[in-house]
Amino acid sequence: xxLNPDASRLIDLVEKxxxxxxxxxxxxxxxxxxxxxxxxxxxxxxxxxxSTRSLAVADYVTAVQCVMLLTMWSHPRGVPQFExxxxxxxxxxxxxxxxxxxxxxxxxxxxxxxNSLVTGLLLQLRSTPSELIAMEYIxxxxxxxxxxxxxxxxAVLRRxxxxxxxxxxxxxxxxILEKSLLLSAVVALLxxxxxxxxxxxxxxxxxxxxxxxxxxLADFRAVPGELGERxxxxxxxxxxxxxxxxxxxxxxRPK
Amino acid sequence: MNSDSLTFNFPxxxxxxxxxxxxxxVLKQDPEMLRxxxxxxxxxxxxxxxGDAWVTITDGVVNVxxxxxxxxxxxxxxxxxxxxxxxxxxxxxxxxxVLARALGNPDVLLNLGMALSDQGKTGEAIDLLERxxxxxxxxxxxxxxxxxxxxxNKAPEAAEEALRRSLQLxxxxxYAHRNLASILMRSAPRxxxxxxxxxxxxxxxxxxxxxxxxxxxxxxxxxDSADPVLKRSIEMAPLTExxxxxxxxxxxxxxxxxxxxxxxxxxxxxxxxxLSAIQLFAASPELRKAVTFxxxxxxxxxLDINSTDQKYSLKSLPGKFSGLQxxxxxxxxxxxxDPGSDPGIDLSGEYEQARxxxxxx
Numbered sequence: 001x002x003l004n005p006d007a008s009r010l011i012d013l014v015e016k017x018x019x020x021x022x023x024x025x026x027x028x029x030x031x032x033x034x035x036x037x038x039x040x041x042x043x044x045x046x047x048x049x050x051s052t053r054s055l056a057v058a059d060y061v062t063a064v065q066c067v068m069l070l071t072m073w074s075h076p077r078g079v080p081q082f083e084x085x086x087x088x089x090x091x092x093x094x095x096x097x098x099x100x101x102x103x104x105x106x107x108x109x110x111x112x113x114x115n116s117l118v119t120g121l122l123l124q125l126r127s128t129p130s131e132l133i134a135m136e137y138i139x140x141x142x143x144x145x146x147x148x149x150x151x152x153x154x155a156v157l158r159r160x161x162x163x164x165x166x167x168x169x170x171x172x173x174x175x176i177l178e179k180s181l182l183l184s185a186v187v188a189l190l191x192x193x194x195x196x197x198x199x200x201x202x203x204x205x206x207x208x209x210x211x212x213x214x215x216x217l218a219d220f221r222a223v224p225g226e227l228g229e230r231x232x233x234x235x236x237x238x239x240x241x242x243x244x245x246x247x248x249x250x251x252x253r254p255k
Numbered sequence: 256m257n258s259d260s261l262t263f264n265f266p267x268x269x270x271x272x273x274x275x276x277x278x279x280x281v282l283k284q285d286p287e288m289l290r291x292x293x294x295x296x297x298x299x300x301x302x303x304x305x306g307d308a309w310v311t312i313t314d315g316v317v318n319v320x321x322x323x324x325x326x327x328x329x330x331x332x333x334x335x336x337x338x339x340x341x342x343x344x345x346x347x348x349x350x351x352x353v354l355a356r357a358l359g360n361p362d363v364l365l366n367l368g369m370a371l372s373d374q375g376k377t378g379e380a381i382d383l384l385e386r387x388x389x390x391x392x393x394x395x396x397x398x399x400x401x402x403x404x405x406x407x408n409k410a411p412e413a414a415e416e417a418l419r420r421s422l423q424l425x426x427x428x429x430y431a432h433r434n435l436a437s438i439l440m441r442s443a444p445r446x447x448x449x450x451x452x453x454x455x456x457x458x459x460x461x462x463x464x465x466x467x468x469x470x471x472x473x474x475x476x477x478x479d480s481a482d483p484v485l486k487r488s489i490e491m492a493p494l495t496e497x498x499x500x501x502x503x504x505x506x507x508x509x510x511x512x513x514x515x516x517x518x519x520x521x522x523x524x525x526x527x528x529x530l531s532a533i534q535l536f537a538a539s540p541e542l543r544k545a546v547t548f549x550x551x552x553x554x555x556x557x558l559d560i561n562s563t564d565q566k567y568s569l570k571s572l573p574g575k576f577s578g579l580q581x582x583x584x585x586x587x588x589x590x591x592x593d594p595g596s597d598p599g600i601d602l603s604g605e606y607e608q609a610r611x612x613x614x615x616x
Contacts, residue, residue, distance in 0.1 A: 003494070025555050026499055043548050044570065050494055058494035147340060157276035164281045188276070196302065199295040200276045202288050 004059035006142035010066035014046065018073045018255070021045045024062060028052050033061045033152065038072055038079060040253065060138070060148035067134035075228030078252030082126040082235070084119070088247050093118045099173035117176050121183075125244055128183045129234035132190050132220060133227060139194050153191050154200075160184035161203045178209075179242045185213035186220070216241065261330060263348045264318040267293065274344050293317060300345045304333060319348070331363055338370045346370060361391055369400045377408035388417075395425045403434055411438050429457030433464045440471060448475050455484070462491045466501050478508045486557065505557070510600060512561045513579070521604035528583030529602065529609035535572075535584075536591060545571040547588025550581045558582055560600075 003011070011022045020039035023046065027035065030051040037047040048065045050058050072079050096102060096114035103110065135153065138145055162168065163181050172180075185204035192200045204210055216238055223233045232250060239245045267289070272279045275292045282289045294310040297319050301308035305324040310317065323330070331353050337346030350367045354360060364387040372380035384401040388394055402417035418435040421428060433454035439447030448471045454461075455468035469484035485501045485508075492498060513522070536543040549571050550558075558567070558578040565575035576584075586602045587609075 023552055023555060024494065026494065026502075043545075045552055047552070052496070052499050055494055055496050055499065062494070154274070154276040158273075158278050161276075161278040161281050165278065166284075191276070195299070197276070197295055197299050199292040202291055203277055203281055206285065206288060 003062065004144055006138075006144045007059040007062045007066070010063050010070075010142070014066045014069045014073075017070060018046070022066070022069075023047050025049045026052050026055065033057070033156075034065050036065045036068065038069060054152075057148045057152045060145045060152050063138050063142055063145055064131075064134045064152075067137045068130050071130050071133055071227040071231050073228070073255060074226065075232065075252065078254050080228060080232055081251045081253055082122075082248055083251055084122055084248045085246070089118060089122070092247060096173050096176060099175075101169075101171055101173050105171070113171060114173070117172060117180075121176055121180050122244070122248060124180055124183050125239060125242070126235055126248075128187060129220065129231045129238070131187060132234075133231055135187075135190060135194065150195065153187075153195075157184075157188055157191065157200050160187065164203050164207070179244070181207070182209055182212055182216065182242070183238075185209045186216045189213045189217050190220075260320055260322045261349070261352055262318070262320045263352045264316050265348060267312060267315050267317050270317060271344050297345065300342070331357075331360065335362065335366045338366055343370055343374055347374070359386075359390055361387055361394065361397075364390075365394070365397055365400060368397075368404065372400065372404040372407055375407070377404050380404040381408060393424055395421050395428055395431070398424065399428065399431045399434060402431070402438075406434070406438055411442065414438055427457060429454045429461065429464060432457065433461070433467060436467060436471065440474065444471070444475065447471060460491065462488050462495065462497050465491065466497045469501065470504060473504060473508065478512065482508050506599060509560050521608050522579075525579055525583050525602055525605040526608045526612075528580045529587050529606050530613055532584040532587035533609055533613045536588065542571060543588050543591060547585055547592065550585040550588070553581065554585065554599075 011024075014020075014022050018039065021044075025047070027049040028051070030049075030053070033051050033054040035049050037043060039046045046069055048062060050061050054061050093111065093114045096118055097107070097110040099114075102114055105113070135149070138149055161184070163172075163177060163184060168177065181204065185201070188200035188204055189210070192198060201210060201213075204213060219237045219241070220234050223230050223237060225233060236245070239248075270293055272282055272289070272292075275282065275296060277288070277292055282292065290312045293312065297310045297317075298308055301321050306322050308319065308321045310319050312318070323333075330349065334346050334350035334353055337343075337349065347367065347370055350363050350370075354363050354367060357363065364383050368380045368383035368387065371377075371383065381401065381404050384397060384404055387397040388401060391397060398417050398421035402414045402421060405411075405414035405417055415435065415438055418431050418438070421431040422435065425431070432450045436447045436450035436454060439450060441447075448468075451464070451468040451471040454464040458464040465484055465488035469481045469488055472478075472481035472484060482505060485505050488501045489498045489505075535546075546569065549569050553567065553569075558581055560578040560582050563577050563579075565577050565580075567576045567578065567581055568574070569576070569581075582598075582600055583602060583605065586598045586600065586606060589596045589598045590606060
């Protein structure tokens with residue numbers, strides 16, 4: 001396997017710290033750069049599938065997934081599982097479907113869109129802190145991946161900024177859209193600090209989200225602990241600010 | 256600007272905005288944001304190289320000025336290094352600026368020509384590369400790059416001529432063999448195959464050459480020889496687009512040989528394996544996921560489905576299995592878990608027949 005040495009080192013670290021093998025593969029049709037299945041008793045290996053679209057940055061994508069595995073598996077209580085609470089999420093979906101921007105569409109379409117937006121926001125809440133942890137970790141520990149990191153993060157930021165297109169504002173409830181853009185703004189802000197680029201934050205400054213993004217990033221910095229505990233604590237701190245507490249709970253799978 | 260500064264300008268529409276961390280549609284609605292983002296891009300690039308930079312954008316033209324810390328000596332190396340790491344947005348204008356000062360610099364002509372060719376600006380690339388080979392008629396890489404640019408410009412005859420010239424100058428140039436082979440595979444496949452063979456021999460660590468040779472063997476009908484070459488090309492770097500294409504080609508070979516062994520009708524052995532998987536998973540549903548997952552993992556390294564040898568074992572199921580048996584189990588498991596899934600091999604006929612005769616259905 002001719003992976004970049006930093007990516008290979010992270011794979012070794014995951015295997016050593018978790019006791020499970022890491023298996024790499026490729027897959028088509030993903031909206032993201034990769035999908036990952038963490039090992040369990042019935043799946044005796046960590047599975048990382050890289051999107052065929054992202055093969056040019058496969059080393060960096062692999063490294064990110066490895067840091068996410070290290071994050072998940074470092075929690076002292078077990079492997080954290082973020083579990084949306086069905087009835088509360090359903091309630092949030094119903095409310096979103098009745099918002100002025102969605103209420104003008106047929107009920108079924110509005111409900112489907114509301115569901116996708118609410119669950120998407122929860123996913124973003126869950127994944128953004130570990131994404132930031134991975135971004136900083138790789139910047140610090142993997143110098144040979146800096147170029148691929150720039151390319152990948154820029155592509156992520158491009159995708160995130162699609163939320164600013166006028167057609168999105170047409171249908172996405174204002175409250176959900178703002179929370180989603182705010183989480184994207186935190187990623188842009190941290191990347192700006194790491195890379196020295198000011199361009200990443202331009203879209204979010206233009207809609208006045210820079211101060212709120214700085215507050216969320218300050219929370220990220222203030223939370224003590226390493227990897228897993230830190231990631232969970234940041235999710236909870238942000239959920240409180242974004243009024244998303246109560247929509248999910250944490251359970252822990254034995255390692 | 257003093258003599259130690261470098262300046263260049265270009266229309267804003269020439270800038271590749273997909274380089275920026277903002278969606279192009281969002282940028283197009285906000286010209287001020289676009290200007291700031293382009294300015295930030297160049298300032299960031301020059302900051303990394305040291306010195307002071309100024310970027311202004313007026314009347315749709317981007318003007319860049321840079322005073323490097325160590326003067327403009329070494330700009331050529333800077334520009335070439337940028338192109339090698341794929342940074343065309345800065346590398347191309349930088350080298351164009353160098354070329355304006357030193358018209359006949361062969362290294363700049365070659366690297367700029369190749370970069371423009373990569374960017375699809377083949378007319379401009381051909382002009383530069385023709386200047387290069389006129390200046391240096393024995394420049395092997397120049398002829399090679401010119402051949403590639405002609406090929407991209409859809410001029411196969413001119414491409415062939417340039418590549419043959421390159422090979423006359425250096426018959427051991429693997430890249431020229433590889434590039435010529437890819438052109439000849441359309442017009443003279445036997446000669447193309449021979450050039451791919453030589454490229455694979457001369458460039459044993461070049462994934463492109465190994466894959467090209469494997470594919471050429473496959474096209475020539477020699478799938479037995481093609482398969483190990485394709486396998487080797489995957490092993491060289493498994494997470495690349497070339498490896499992905501090689502995997503697809505190998506799946507086709509496996510499927511074809513499996514079918515040719517039993518004709519186009521469903522294979523009785525695979526029907527029986529599917530049937531036994533249906534019965535196993537019905538009796539022990541907890542095994543379905545574990546067995547399917549384990550075979551899928553094992554299959555990532557490639558399962559030999561055309562041998563009847565029972566050479567595989569699983570942790571989740573006792574016994575020894577043949578490749579076809581495992582693939583049949585995986586097919587059934589995946590279809591039972593998610594009927595819309597794609598197991599990567601077509602055993603639909605066998606699965607359907609097994610379902611019809613299974614008492615569990």
